[in-house]
Amino acid sequence: MKKVVLAVGLLSAISFSACQEEQKTLTTKEIRAKADSIFATRVEYLNKQAAEDLDRRSAIEVKAIADSIVDAYRAAHPEQNTVPPQPIEPTVLPVQQ
Numbered sequence: 001m002k003k004v005v006l007a008v009g010l011l012s013a014i015s016f017s018a019c020q021e022e023q024k025t026l027t028t029k030e031i032r033a034k035a036d037s038i039f040a041t042r043v044e045y046l047n048k049q050a051a052e053d054l055d056r057r058s059a060i061e062v063k064a065i066a067d068s069i070v071d072a073y074r075a076a077h078p079e080q081n082t083v084p085p086q087p088i089e090p091t092v093l094p095v096q097q
Helices: 004-017 028-075
Strands: none
Touching: none
16 A cells, blocks of 8 residues: 555656746737737627627617607607598499499
């Protein structure tokens, strides 16, 4: 059992020490380039989502707003609230022979 623990400990120590490499220090220009790249992809995604949300919401909200405008107009102009009667269609009389 001690040999197994020793072997596992030795392997983990070797693998841990092998993973420790010097990290590369980025210049300001490289940092800006990475940030701009991330920002550009995120903005593109957000613009796409915003366009989809606008399409979905505009169908719902435009109807409600239009109804509100019509109701406000009818309240301000009660004399125009009456509906004119439907025109009577002429009837065709049978031809007498």
